[in-house]
Amino acid sequence: MTRIFSLNFHILTPKLKFAMEEISMKATGIVRRIDDLGRVVVPKEIRRTLRIREGDPMEIFTNHDGEIILKKYSPIGEIEMFAKQYADVMAQVSGQRVLISDRDQIIAVAGGVKKDKIGMAVSSQLEELMSNRDVKNGDEQQKLFEIIKGEEPEQCGQIIYPIICEGDVIGSVVLMSKTEKQQVSDTEKKLVSVAADFLGRQMES
Numbered sequence: 001m002t003r004i005f006s007l008n009f010h011i012l013t014p015k016l017k018f019a020m021e022e023i024s025m026k027a028t029g030i031v032r033r034i035d036d037l038g039r040v041v042v043p044k045e046i047r048r049t050l051r052i053r054e055g056d057p058m059e060i061f062t063n064h065d066g067e068i069i070l071k072k073y074s075p076i077g078e079i080e081m082f083a084k085q086y087a088d089v090m091a092q093v094s095g096q097r098v099l100i101s102d103r104d105q106i107i108a109v110a111g112g113v114k115k116d117k118i119g120m121a122v123s124s125q126l127e128e129l130m131s132n133r134d135v136k137n138g139d140e141q142q143k144l145f146e147i148i149k150g151e152e153p154e155q156c157g158q159i160i161y162p163i164i165c166e167g168d169v170i171g172s173v174v175l176m177s178k179t180e181k182q183q184v185s186d187t188e189k190k191l192v193s194v195a196a197d198f199l200g201r202q203m204e205s
Helices: 044-049 075-094 124-131 186-204
Strands: 009-012 058-062 068-072 097-102 106-110 158-165 168-176
Touching: 075 097, 075 106, 075 168, 075 186, 124 158, 124 168, 158 186, 168 186
Parallel strands: 009 068
Antiparallel strands: 058 068, 097 106, 097 168, 158 168
């Protein structure tokens, strides 16, 4: 006699704290079969909503109720506290505003940026810049970027470098001038470049 086991898959966004007994699950009404290699397809609608891309790492958890829980893994989230400290130092040295993100959301701010920005989703522009491994070096000819999803780009100098770890983009470092007419300096460009490189190397060690 063949026994059929019911496996529940749940996907959590990176910022949610993982607590097995307290998680409030939302039923999607979607059922997927596991193939002969043990694989199950996460529906496209869910992947799009939660910004799950091809190749994104996922953490797997189980609980005593027989549930399997998938959590989107953020490598840079492992050094979130360090990133916050580094952002503070950058802001003090440059006198400018600093944001550090993973692939999906802001994880650290400093230099007068409101703390409630932490956890907000990055814009599609910043997401695309990271995916393309592009650099925004404060050139006046470059268009202003929307950094946080839903917020209008500010009229200020911007420097953006992707954070790369072992060949994969895991986030970005953003520096913005505090005033509209203030341009970013070559020293500040180097500061952001070094920060992105250093954070990437921290993840490798």
